[in-house]
Amino acid sequence: MSSSAAHPQQAPTQHPAQPTTLYGGKGERRVTVRDIAAAKERHEKWPMLTAYDALTARVFDEAGIPVLLVGDSAAMVVYGYDSTIPVTVDDLIPLTAAVVRGSKRAMVVADLPFGSYQTGVADALATATRFLKETGAQAIKLEGGRQVLPQVEAMVAAGIPVMAHLGLTPQSVNVLGGYRVQGRGQAGDELMADAKALEAAGAFSLVLECVPEELAAKVTASLSIPTIGIGAGDHTDAQVLVWQDMAGLTPRTAKFVKKYADLATILGDAARTYADEVVGGVFPAPEHTYH
Numbered sequence: 001m002s003s004s005a006a007h008p009q010q011a012p013t014q015h016p017a018q019p020t021t022l023y024g025g026k027g028e029r030r031v032t033v034r035d036i037a038a039a040k041e042r043h044e045k046w047p048m049l050t051a052y053d054a055l056t057a058r059v060f061d062e063a064g065i066p067v068l069l070v071g072d073s074a075a076m077v078v079y080g081y082d083s084t085i086p087v088t089v090d091d092l093i094p095l096t097a098a099v100v101r102g103s104k105r106a107m108v109v110a111d112l113p114f115g116s117y118q119t120g121v122a123d124a125l126a127t128a129t130r131f132l133k134e135t136g137a138q139a140i141k142l143e144g145g146r147q148v149l150p151q152v153e154a155m156v157a158a159g160i161p162v163m164a165h166l167g168l169t170p171q172s173v174n175v176l177g178g179y180r181v182q183g184r185g186q187a188g189d190e191l192m193a194d195a196k197a198l199e200a201a202g203a204f205s206l207v208l209e210c211v212p213e214e215l216a217a218k219v220t221a222s223l224s225i226p227t228i229g230i231g232a233g234d235h236t237d238a239q240v241l242v243w244q245d246m247a248g249l250t251p252r253t254a255k256f257v258k259k260y261a262d263l264a265t266i267l268g269d270a271a272r273t274y275a276d277e278v279v280g281g282v283f284p285a286p287e288h289t290y291h
Contacts, residue, residue, distance in 0.1 A: 022046040024064035031107040048240040054102030061103035096135035110137040124151035143169035145194025156202030164203040168210035183211040231256030
C-alpha cells in the first residue's frame with residue numbers, strides 16, 4: 001500500500017495573507033520581516049515609533065503603526081538618565097514584554113543595550129535569545145557597522161532577525177564627541193561600506209540616524225533592505241521617532257523632531273484641574289461614589 005493511500009492527502013495549511021500595506025493594515029498575525037521586505041519592493045513608506053509600556057503600545061498598535069521599537073532611549077524617557085549608556089538588559093526586558101502584551105499586530109523590536117553585545121558573539125547571542133524567549137519580541141536592534149558583523153551573522157544564523165543602526169549611534173556618544181551629525185565627507189564612504197556589509201550579513205533593515213539627507217538617499221537606493229530614518233531626510237523607506245518627542249512630552253528635542261501634540265500641557269492641565277477639584281471638595285462627586 002502506498003503512503004498516499006494510507007494517509008489521505010490533506011489540504012495545505014493556509015496562512016493569513018500578507019497585508020497589502022504596512023501602515024494601517026489589518027491582519028490576524030504580527031508583521032514579519034517578509035512584510036517589511038515587501039513594503040520596500042512596493043516603494044511603500046511606513047512609520048515606526050518607540051513604546052515602553054502596554055497602554056501606549058496598544059494605542060499605537062490600534063493606530064496601525066506596523067513596527068514598535070523598545071528603544072534603549074528608555075534610559076532617558078523612562079528611567080531619567082542623561083544618556084542611553086546606563087540602561088541594562090534587566091531594565092529593558094520587562095518593558096519589552098509589556099509592549100508585546102499590549103500589541104497584537106505590530107512587530108516588536110528590542111534594542112540591545114550598551115555592553116550586552118559588543119563583547120563578542122557569545123554575549124550577543126545570549127542577550128538576543130533572552131529578549132526573544134523572555135519577552136516575545138520578534139526582532140532585535142543593535143548599533144555599529146563592520147565591527148559587529150560577527151554578532152549580526154551569528155544572530156541571523158540562529159534565527160534572530162536583526163535591525164541594524166548606523167550614523168549617530170547614541171551608545172557611542174563618548175567616542176563620537178557628542179550628539180552630532182555623522183557621515184559627512186569621507187565618513188560617508190565608510191558609512192556606505194558599513195551599510196552594505198550589514199545587509200550582506202543578514203540584517204533585515206537599517207536605521208540611519210542624524211546623517212545628511214543626500215547620503216541617506218544614496219544608502220537607501222543602494223540597499224535591498226529598507227532604511228529607517230531619524231534625522232536623515234525624507235528619502236529613507238521609513239521614519240522613526242521616540243514617541244514622547246513626537247507627542248510633545250519631552251522638554252527639549254533635536255532639530256529633526258516634529259511635535260504632533262502637546263501632551264505636556266494637556267497632562268499638566270489635567271493634573272491641575274484634578275488637584276483643584278480635590279482641594280475644593282468637587283471630586284469625588286456622587287456619581288463617583290459607591291452607595
